[in-house]
Amino acid sequence: MASPSEIVAVLRNSFKSGKTLSLEYRIKQLKNLHRMYTEKEKEILTAMYKDLRKSKMEAVVTELDILINDIKNTLYNIRQWHKNEYVHKDIANLLDTAYIQKDPYGVALVIGSWNYPLQLLLLPVQGAIAAGNCVLLKPSEVSQFTAKLLAEIIPQYLDPDCYRVYNGGPEETTEALKEKFDIIFYTGSSAVGKIIHSAANKNLTPTILELGGKSPCYIDNSVNLKRAVRRIIWGKFLNVGQTCVAPDYILCTTDVQNKFIELAKEVITEYFGKNPKESPDLGRIISDKHFQRLTALLKDGNVAVGGEYDANEKYIAPTILINAKINSAVLNEEIFGPILPIVNIDDTVDAIQYINSREKPLALYIFSDNKNDVELILKNTSSGSVCVNDTIMQLTVDTLPFGGVGNSGMGSYHGKFSFDAFSHKKSVLYKDLGFIGEKLSEARYPPYSPGKMAYL
Numbered sequence: 001m002a003s004p005s006e007i008v009a010v011l012r013n014s015f016k017s018g019k020t021l022s023l024e025y026r027i028k029q030l031k032n033l034h035r036m037y038t039e040k041e042k043e044i045l046t047a048m049y050k051d052l053r054k055s056k057m058e059a060v061v062t063e064l065d066i067l068i069n070d071i072k073n074t075l076y077n078i079r080q081w082h083k084n085e086y087v088h089k090d091i092a093n094l095l096d097t098a099y100i101q102k103d104p105y106g107v108a109l110v111i112g113s114w115n116y117p118l119q120l121l122l123l124p125v126q127g128a129i130a131a132g133n134c135v136l137l138k139p140s141e142v143s144q145f146t147a148k149l150l151a152e153i154i155p156q157y158l159d160p161d162c163y164r165v166y167n168g169g170p171e172e173t174t175e176a177l178k179e180k181f182d183i184i185f186y187t188g189s190s191a192v193g194k195i196i197h198s199a200a201n202k203n204l205t206p207t208i209l210e211l212g213g214k215s216p217c218y219i220d221n222s223v224n225l226k227r228a229v230r231r232i233i234w235g236k237f238l239n240v241g242q243t244c245v246a247p248d249y250i251l252c253t254t255d256v257q258n259k260f261i262e263l264a265k266e267v268i269t270e271y272f273g274k275n276p277k278e279s280p281d282l283g284r285i286i287s288d289k290h291f292q293r294l295t296a297l298l299k300d301g302n303v304a305v306g307g308e309y310d311a312n313e314k315y316i317a318p319t320i321l322i323n324a325k326i327n328s329a330v331l332n333e334e335i336f337g338p339i340l341p342i343v344n345i346d347d348t349v350d351a352i353q354y355i356n357s358r359e360k361p362l363a364l365y366i367f368s369d370n371k372n373d374v375e376l377i378l379k380n381t382s383s384g385s386v387c388v389n390d391t392i393m394q395l396t397v398d399t400l401p402f403g404g405v406g407n408s409g410m411g412s413y414h415g416k417f418s419f420d421a422f423s424h425k426k427s428v429l430y431k432d433l434g435f436i437g438e439k440l441s442e443a444r445y446p447p448y449s450p451g452k453m454a455y456l
């Protein structure tokens with residue numbers, strides 16, 4: 001495998017050649033990627049099954065379809081997004097032209113995470129391609145089968161002069177980060193996000209960080225609880241809880257908690273059968289390390305639902321925990337697995353205080369029919385996104401930016417926001433150099449005089 005410095009040199013030369021500036025070139029690369037998703041679907045699904053035992057339905061809906069729809073949307077809009085944006089001018093620039101030109105940054109580094117190993121790497125890459133950048137793609141080494149497959153198939157579809165896959169773990173990533181990039185896009189934990197940010201800092205490289213955290217899910221007693229539970233259980237146990245925007249914990253009164261638990265038992269059985277281990281629709285924990293971490297969290301509270309596990313299969317049943325101590329790991333570290341603790345609060349104000357006493361979450365879920373309470377939470381909390389009366393679905397609206405705030409990340413993408421994330425918005429003022437234009441300029445030239453001041 002070539003070293004990062006060799007690869008970056010190739011990418012930089014290609015960028016300097018101006019190859020990626022043409023929209024036709026970018027469109028061709030995006031169409032090639034689209035073709036890859038259809039022609040290599042079987043291999044992609046097999047790799048993700050080996051990594052996470054992802055069911056075909058989940059893999060198609062949450063990875064391939066998202067990528068394909070994003071390409072279709074980008075191809076439809078790319079000319080519009082790329083167009084110069086002409087801006088309002090005042091009288092002093094009446095004869096001039098002022099606009100914003102969308103320039104590619106240059107060479108981008110995109111580092112992916114293992115939980116959606118295809119989508120979280122390639123969705124930002126699609127934005128980077130559309131905006132005209134060359135890209136070094138770094139899949140997560142933890143989802144090893146998908147990473148290996150991507151290194152094999154990407155060169156068959158994307159121009160290797162401009163887009164290269166570089167595989168490896170922290171050591172190789174550290175090596176790559178010694179190179180100068182023009183933009184870095186990272187998806188992963190907040191702890192590693194800080195490492196990436198400080199490595200980028202030495203070259204003042206702009207950085208987009210898509211991180212994690214604990215996303216709260218507030219439920220009050222005004223909602224149709226059965227429907228709320230169906231949506232929460234789906235969002236929590238999708239990809240066995242290994243979703244950055246999965247509801248991390250429930251915030252509700254003890255009264256709601258008791259009803260929630262009874263309904264959750266019914267819904268879990270409805271979705272995954274009496275023995276969820278046998279369900280083809282429930283994935284597995286990515287690695288032994290994460291399995292050990294998660295089973296240790298089970299001891300932090302009383303199991304109200306589930307709690308079974310099997311190390312041989314890296315299986316953990318959909319689990320609900322109650323009575324966890326306020327300072328326990330399960331209530332303080334991001335869970336990122338199929339364990340859902342319930343935290344009891346007295347009312348909406350209490351819930352807001354609990355949320356605000358912690359890091360700003362990536363997502364916040366509010367289940368309530370009480371519009372005043374929803375507004376109160378919206379106004380008094382900060383999070384990357386909010387979804388009222390559902391979970392995860394805010395991601396499917398690609399006219400909404402997706403990203404975190406504070407500890408859950410910086411910058412955003414999806415749809416046009418991906419194109420913008422990888423574009424430098426260059427201000428251009430195109431002055432008129434004619435007689436009248438020069439007359440309008442005269443007041444600013446020395447020698448200054450009271451008469452000129454009055455003119456200004």
Ligand code: NAD
Nearest residue numbers: 112113114139140169170173188189192210211212213244
């Ligand atoms: P991970 O282990 O796959 O790491 C992510 C990337 O960072 C990998 O490519 C890995 O090689 C690299 N990396 C790991 N350690 C490194 C180091 N010391 N130096 C340089 N690079 C290093 O994934 P993870 O961190 O376990 O991911 C889980 C976290 O990611 C969770 O917190 C989750 O919430 C978050 N996440 C966020 C999003 C989002 O869109 N905001 C999406 C998925 C996951």
